[in-house]
Amino acid sequence: xxxxxxxxxxxxxxxxxxxxxxxxxxxxxxxxxxxxxxxxxxxxxxxxxxxxxxxxxxxxxxxxxxxxxxxxxxxxxxxxxxxxxxxxxxxxxxxxxxxxxxxxxxxxxxxxxxxxxxxxxxxxxxxxxxxxxxxxxxxxxxxxxxxxxxxxxxxxxxxxxxxxxxxxxxxxxxxxxxxxxxxxxxxxxxxxxxxxxxxxxxxxxxxxxxxxxxxxxxxxxxxxxxxxxxxxxxxxxxxxxxxxxxxxxxxxxxxxxxxxxxxxxxxxxxxxxxxxxxxxxxxxxxxxxxxxxxxxxxxxxxxxxxxxxxxxxxxxxxxxxxxxxxxxxxxxxxxxxxxxxxxxxxx
Amino acid sequence: xxxxxxxxxxxxxxxxxxxxxxxxxxxxxxxxxxxxxxxxxxxxxxxxxxxxxxxxxxxxxxxxxxxxxxxxxxxxxxxxxxxxxxxxxxxxxxxxxxxxxxxxxxxxxxxxxxxxxxxxxxxxxxxxxxxxxxxxxxxxxxxxxxxxxxxxxxxxxxxxxxxxxxxxxxxxxxxxxxxxxxxxxxxxxxxxxxxxxxxxxxxxxxxxxxxxxxxxxxxxxxxxxxxxxxxxxxxxxxxxxxxxxxxxxxxxxxxxxxxxxxxxxxxxxxxxxxxxxxxxxxxxxxxxxxxxxxxxxxxxxxxxxxxxxxxxxxxxxxxxxxxxxxxxxxxxxxxxxxxxxxxxxxx
DNA sequence: CGAGCGATTGTAAGCGCTTACAATTTTGTC
DNA sequence: GACAAAATTGTAAGCGCTTACAATCGCTCG
Numbered sequence: 001x002x003x004x005x006x007x008x009x010x011x012x013x014x015x016x017x018x019x020x021x022x023x024x025x026x027x028x029x030x031x032x033x034x035x036x037x038x039x040x041x042x043x044x045x046x047x048x049x050x051x052x053x054x055x056x057x058x059x060x061x062x063x064x065x066x067x068x069x070x071x072x073x074x075x076x077x078x079x080x081x082x083x084x085x086x087x088x089x090x091x092x093x094x095x096x097x098x099x100x101x102x103x104x105x106x107x108x109x110x111x112x113x114x115x116x117x118x119x120x121x122x123x124x125x126x127x128x129x130x131x132x133x134x135x136x137x138x139x140x141x142x143x144x145x146x147x148x149x150x151x152x153x154x155x156x157x158x159x160x161x162x163x164x165x166x167x168x169x170x171x172x173x174x175x176x177x178x179x180x181x182x183x184x185x186x187x188x189x190x191x192x193x194x195x196x197x198x199x200x201x202x203x204x205x206x207x208x209x210x211x212x213x214x215x216x217x218x219x220x221x222x223x224x225x226x227x228x229x230x231x232x233x234x235x236x237x238x239x240x241x242x243x244x245x246x247x248x249x250x251x252x253x254x255x256x257x258x259x260x261x262x263x264x265x266x267x268x269x270x271x272x273x274x275x276x277x278x279x280x281x282x283x284x285x286x287x288x289x290x291x292x293x294x295x296x297x298x299x300x301x302x303x304x305x306x307x308x309x310x311x312x313x314x315x316x317x318x319x320x321x322x323x324x325x326x327x328x329x330x331x332x333x334x335x336x337x338x339x340x341x342x343x344x345x346x347x
Numbered sequence: 348x349x350x351x352x353x354x355x356x357x358x359x360x361x362x363x364x365x366x367x368x369x370x371x372x373x374x375x376x377x378x379x380x381x382x383x384x385x386x387x388x389x390x391x392x393x394x395x396x397x398x399x400x401x402x403x404x405x406x407x408x409x410x411x412x413x414x415x416x417x418x419x420x421x422x423x424x425x426x427x428x429x430x431x432x433x434x435x436x437x438x439x440x441x442x443x444x445x446x447x448x449x450x451x452x453x454x455x456x457x458x459x460x461x462x463x464x465x466x467x468x469x470x471x472x473x474x475x476x477x478x479x480x481x482x483x484x485x486x487x488x489x490x491x492x493x494x495x496x497x498x499x500x501x502x503x504x505x506x507x508x509x510x511x512x513x514x515x516x517x518x519x520x521x522x523x524x525x526x527x528x529x530x531x532x533x534x535x536x537x538x539x540x541x542x543x544x545x546x547x548x549x550x551x552x553x554x555x556x557x558x559x560x561x562x563x564x565x566x567x568x569x570x571x572x573x574x575x576x577x578x579x580x581x582x583x584x585x586x587x588x589x590x591x592x593x594x595x596x597x598x599x600x601x602x603x604x605x606x607x608x609x610x611x612x613x614x615x616x617x618x619x620x621x622x623x624x625x626x627x628x629x630x631x632x633x634x635x636x637x638x639x640x641x642x643x644x645x646x647x648x649x650x651x652x653x654x655x656x657x658x659x660x661x662x663x664x665x666x667x668x669x670x671x672x673x674x675x676x677x678x679x680x681x682x683x684x685x686x687x688x689x690x691x692x693x694x
Numbered sequence: 695c696g697a698g699c700g701a702t703t704g705t706a707a708g709c710g711c712t713t714a715c716a717a718t719t720t721t722g723t724c
Numbered sequence: 725g726a727c728a729a730a731a732t733t734g735t736a737a738g739c740g741c742t743t744a745c746a747a748t749c750g751c752t753c754g
Contacts, residue, residue, distance in 0.1 A: 006464050006468070008709095008710055008711085009710065009711065010710075010711095018733075018734090019733060019734045019735080020710090020711080020712095020734085020735095021712085021713080021733070021734060021735080021736095022732080022733055022734075024711070024712060024713085025712095025713095025732095025733090028712090031731095032731065032732060032733085033732075033733090034731080034732060034733090037732080037733080049462075051462075051465050052710080052711075053406070053468060053709085053710055053711070054402075054468070054469060054711095055401075055402045055403075055405035055406040055411070055468065055469075055709085055710080055711090056402075056406050056709070056710035056711040056712090056739090057710080057711055057712075058402035058711085058739090059400070059402045059403050059406050059709090059710080059711070059712090059738095059739045059740065059741085060710075060711040060712040060713080060738080060739055061711085061712055061713075061738095061739065062711065062712055062713095064402070065469075066445065066469075069446075073431065074427060074430055074431040074434065075427045075428055075431045080421060080422045080427040081422055083421055083446070084420065084421040084422045084448055084450075087421065087446055087447075087448050088448065088450060091447075091448075091455075096445045096469060097445060097446045097447075098413065098443045098444060098445045098446070099416075099430070099434055099444050099445070099446045100434075100438075100444075101431055101434050101435065101438075103431075103435060108438075115396075115398075117353050118398050121353070121398075121400060121401070121402065122401060122402075122412075122413075122443060230632050230633075230636075259633070259636060262636070263635075263636050285577055286577075286606070286633050288610070289577075289606060289609070289610050289637075290636075355739095355740055355741085356740065356741065357740075357741095365703075365704090366703060366704045366705080367704090367705095367740090367741080367742095368703070368704060368705080368706095368742085368743080369702080369703055369704075371741070371742060371743085372703090372742095372743095375742090378701095379701065379702060379703085380702075380703090381701085381702060381703090384702080384703080399740085399741075400739085400740055400741070401741095402739085402740080402741090403709090403739070403740035403741040403742090404740080404741055404742075405709090405741085406708095406709045406710065406711085406739090406740080406741070406742090407708080407709055407740075407741040407742040407743080408708095408709065408741085408742055408743075409741070409742060
């Protein structure tokens, strides 16, 4: 039932024959409301098509009804997926989703985190997607009164879901190593706009560990910064070919970077796995297409899972249960860009 | 300057020695505020790091400070791009962006449009990205008090920016025709969840016109519904091959669909342009990679342009100037999936 | 020099909700 | 059956802002 003019809590109170206060409590499922009152209020609200004004609720000290998703960028495949799946969960939970893209810019990032009180005023909670925070920012966020959850972060005092990046990189690298490769390069996104990217660094660690397990060490020339974009991967690969020559195998710390590398390879008349074996991480939809070997991670699941965790926190704000951490499984997918090393033996 | 407790308009009033009312007016650049008062208020606000509470503003009848972006989905390349560029414009204009993904679901869509008053309560304006509305919904939206702008829509009573879909499809199809193809199939996304997709239909019209100009007619068996995803394109192509056999050329109404088609082709041991010429629309970043011929459209520009238009409307709400319509240019990009027809002459 | 007028500023009444705290009803107990 | 405790409901005071409308100010004009 919908009326021309938006119904207010007042209307519901009148219709149900109860006071505004009781209605307010009933609507929010607060304790100390009798069965009968609860039912009457529900009926009246339904009949009037009543929806509380979030502005008024917020102003009076209640919740805003919205949450923010903060991501370094919204265009990259990973983030677009995670944002959509999280948005769905939030929408179903009755929360509006405000999107805050950091645009890969430290300045934007600082502006957001500098005034958490302003953020708190507009949203009840925040879902962080792979945002690299320093200790101060973590503390500030944890103490801001905002509910927080994240994807792809570690060591944070709130719920987090992600994959074991170190392990995923280890899986990818080990695959290369087991194919007999020993001259490996990495395309890493570990630095971006002066800030270090934790996820990429963890992946780099996994890469190093795998190498170490095969008695190999990481040569600095073979670690090249590529950001996390196709174009970045292409540039990095071009640079690698020019300055150092082709390795026998390449680990790109995300599929999009690998795509770029593949692109650069073609531009040089080279190809994978003929001239170099290439592996990524993600299992981007195009990877199947390109035959890119990779380590798959469940992206939408991570976004949805973290969003659910945040919704729970929002519903039971008082409980101060400990932050939980969830790692979803990753899986090596061997396709056509990796094969056994045919170059000369290890020196 | 930041204080522990959020500054209110009251604080600014006291500090500037003016009344709350004057401060409110000065802050919003309303007329009838002296130079001097304006300056004093600005100073005081700056000193206190004052930011108006949007909840209070909204409740009192002012603006919410946020706008919604409504898109059929947030994951597809086109939408992710447009959303990000629009979000950037909105953020710079001081508006929060709330993301509403329709998840390609009629039900979600109806839920959103059924209660515009609820939407109006939470945002000042709406940016529609290729949302197909029927006449009633258009009227409702236009009369909702929300500022509206859109991308990829036509015949709407608000500002719109897009490309000429009919023309873009015509360009793509004409290219195929000029290469001597006459047995053409289309992968169209014209129907989705029971709703017809205007953009796709316009493209289908462009396809038909190009055919007509070459004295060809569209055969129903050669128009297959593919949605707008890679998977949809793959399924559609597979179906086409099974039920009707390969045409000599294929027009996919977006690049992602074309990718899927290419995928299906490979699965059948076929390839473009060897067995069939393929062209898409978009110029998705992967198209370069795959050598897909396509008609490029400027996506981020469309999002940013429309967002700017919306911001302007938000700033000058009273002016009732006529809705404007802007078409950005598209351009044929001939790559490697299209070539001259080598099959037998036209019957 | 005071009325009259436009420009500026202030007063006060909400906007629709939450929440102390007070009032009332219900329940349990002896 | 009366009284205290517990459960339920109501009263009223804001939350921080916008906005009619009233008040004031500085001038011009007769």
